[in-house]
Amino acid sequence: MLLAASTQRTIGLVILAIVVLGGIVYIYFNIRSARNEVGSEIELASNRKPYLSDEDLEGKKLDLALGSSLVLLTIVAITLPLYWLGEPGRHEGRDLDTWRISTNRGEEIYLEGAQCVNCHGPEGAGGVVNTAITSSSGEFVAQVNWKAPALNTLMSRHTEDEILHVLNYGRNGVMPAWGSGGGGPLTDQQLEExxxxxxxxxxSEDEIRSQVDSGVEAGAKALILETSDEAWAVEVRAAEAAQADAAMAVRLLGRADFDFECSDDASECLALDEANARLTAANEAAVEPLDAAVSTWFDQVSAAKATADALVIEADPSLADEGNEDDLRAAALEILSTLDAFEGQEAYLQWGEILFSNTAAAGTYSCARCHTYGWSFDGASDYVLEENGRDGPIPELADGYVTAGGFFGPNLTGGSTLSQFETAIGQSAFITRGQAIGQTYGRGGSGGNGQMPGFGALTEANPVGPGMGPGSGIVFEYPALLTDEQIDAIVAFERTL
Ligand code: HEC
Ligand code: HEC
Incomplete structure (x- = not known):
């Protein structure tokens, strides 16, 4: 658009220069070649009325007439090109105005009209919705807190059409249907806005990277605290269990007596204070060794990746050459995706699992929110049991989650991705782009509605909007949610399930 504007501006300036210069040259030559008039009619024919004399005619009257037409001509000659010059700017201004107005209207709908903000947080930073889940026969099961993913990275994973699909039809009964297509209250134009x-x-890309990394770090800490045999980790687990028991005892008191308030009289409350203090102390004692353990674990992840590269190069030294990076990546990923391929591989698969279930930004970077039933609402935790006054956990989740067991997206366990995607690198490519509307993938992947997001960078060419329609040449680039290395690690994890 800018290029178009500048060419039109250049042409306009050239024409203006030609008109002005031409005018000056013409006037100059006209004055130089002006001569006194020769051969006028000396005598007046008898049937003619005398008209003004030459002196009168060529005096002030003529000057006035010629002068005023020159002024008018000059005005026309200069203002027309000037008007033309301003035209692209006026177009741009209109587009920008419409753009700004649409954005403002969209913000108004986000905050007030549809109150997306209540669930998805200010500026789409992610949030949570308190909602009831029901069984397949429609019976109330539990009141839960369901993660509403951050939308401030949405344009990286979905095209406009894919977004319109979820806005129109909603999802899983927790994201309402907003568009008229799904029976919702908003018009197509409002969805555009x-x-x-x-x-x-x-x-920005930097913010994305640091959110993903902080989620991975939290995941690594949780994993180490759950599995380490070190005394400080054992103590944290014991303190957590004791604290949970003590808190449950107090909650049961509260359930029996609606006006119940904790005081020194109740031994349960004293026990809870003690349990809280023990947990705080255990966590404090664990801070330093935990940080060290996390960094050791990250080293193990890198070492596993390096081992896979080395194994590939050992089998085919030519893959170490420059220009063969893609082949090296594909071959190493094949090894990393094979269960028990080598000593030390485990940390790499753990990295994949942590990325799969990344809790950062309300799960916006995770796969688990669509592929693991119950993950979005911490379904297997005690509070569900307690706060609903129920005597047991949600039946489907009595034994906890089945990671990648399938929910909105298909079940990925039991080697199903091995049969869907012939190669690990092919599966990586699918996750990088996601499923585009109507396109098939793998051996039998259906052409769905594009609801499997793409986790690589996304280019949106000629999006719809003022001045943006087909052929506008406008291109938006949105950064990748995950790096190639992170996507590969998730693929390896999935292929070993
Ligand atoms: C009642 C709470 C609630 C409201 C209000 C709400 N959403 Fe959602 N939305 C959700 C939840 C929860 C999800 C995740 C659903 C899931 O886990 O399957 C979601 C998912 C989405 C998604 C899919 C994101 C992704 O990456 O998968 C988009 C886009 C979205 N919402 C946009 C909006 C917009 C725009 C509005 C306002 C017009 C809105 N939502 C209002 C709860 C809500
Ligand atoms: C917003 C929901 C959503 C998220 C988040 C999501 N997926 Fe999916 N995924 C889907 C849906 C829906 C399909 C099925 C697409 C179809 O059939 O059109 C799918 C399909 C897949 C498949 C193909 C499975 C098969 O057998 O056909 C794989 C592999 C996959 N997803 C991996 C991932 C990974 C890895 C992540 C995280 C990096 C992820 N998904 C995140 C919704 C999601």
Whole structure:
């Protein structure tokens, strides 16, 4: 658009220069070649009325007439090109205005009209919705807190059409259907305006990387605290269990007596204070050794990756050559995706699992929110049991989650991704782009509605909007949610399930 504007501007300036210069040259030569008039009619024919004399005619009257037409001509000659010059700017201004207005309207709908903000947080940073889940026969099962993913990275994983699908039809009964297509209250134009607003709140690549990394770090800490045999980890687990028991005892008191308030009189409350103090102390004692253990674990992940590369190069030294990076990556990933391939591989698969279930930004970077039933609402935790006054956990989740066992997206366990995708690198490519509307994938992947997001970078060419329609040449680039290395690690984890 800018290029177009500058060519039009250049042409306009050239024409203006030609007109002005030409005018000056013409006037110059006209004055130089002006001569006194020769051969006028000396005598007046008898049937003619005398008209003004030459002196009168060629005096002030003529000057006035010629002068005023020159002024008018000059005005026309200069203002027309000037008007033309301003035209692209006026177009741009109109587009920008419409853009700004649409964005503002979208923000208004996000905050007030549809109150997306209540669930998805300010500027789409992610949030949580308190909602009831029901059994397949429609009976109340539990009141839960369901993660509403951050939308400030939405444009990285979905095209506009894919977004319109979920806005129109909602999802899983927790994300309402907003568009008229799904029986919702908003018009197509309002949905477009929301997308304008969402474009304006997308975060930078650096912020994305640091959110993903903080989620991985939290996941690594949780994993180590859960599995380490070190005394400080054993103590944290024991203190957590004791604290949970003590808190449950107090809650049961509260359930029996509605006006119940904790005081020194109740031994349960004293026990809870003690349990809280023990847990705080255990966590404090664990801070330093835990940080050290996390960094050792990260080293193990890198070492596993290096071992896989080395194994590949040992089998085919040519893959170490420059220009063969893609083949090296594909071959190493094949090894990393094979169960029990080598000593030390485990940390790499753990990395994949942590990324799969990344809790950062309300699960926006995770796969688990769509592929693991119950993950989005911590379904296997005690509070569900307690706060619903129920005597048992949600039946499907009595034994905890089945990671990648399937929910909105298909079940990925039991080697199913091995039969869907012939190669690990092919599966990586699928996760990088996601499933585009109507496109098939793998050996039998259906052409769905594009609801499997793409986790690599996304380019949105000629999106719809003022001045943006087909052929506008406008291109938006949105950063990748995950790096190639992270996607590969998730693929290896999935292929060993
Ligand atoms: C009642 C709470 C609630 C409201 C209000 C709500 N959403 Fe959602 N939305 C959710 C939840 C929960 C999910 C995740 C659903 C899931 O886990 O399957 C979601 C998912 C989405 C997704 C899919 C994101 C992804 O990456 O998968 C988009 C886009 C979205 N919402 C946009 C909006 C917009 C725009 C509005 C306002 C017009 C809105 N939502 C209002 C709860 C809500
Ligand atoms: C917003 C929900 C959502 C999220 C988040 C999501 N997926 Fe999916 N996934 C789907 C859906 C829906 C399909 C099925 C697509 C179809 O059939 O059109 C799918 C399909 C797949 C498949 C193909 C399975 C098969 O057998 O056909 C794989 C592999 C996969 N997802 C991996 C992942 C990974 C890895 C992540 C995280 C990096 C992820 N998904 C995140 C919804 C999601």
């Amino acid at each position: 929301i997308i304008f607003y969402l474009r304006s709140v997308q975060i």
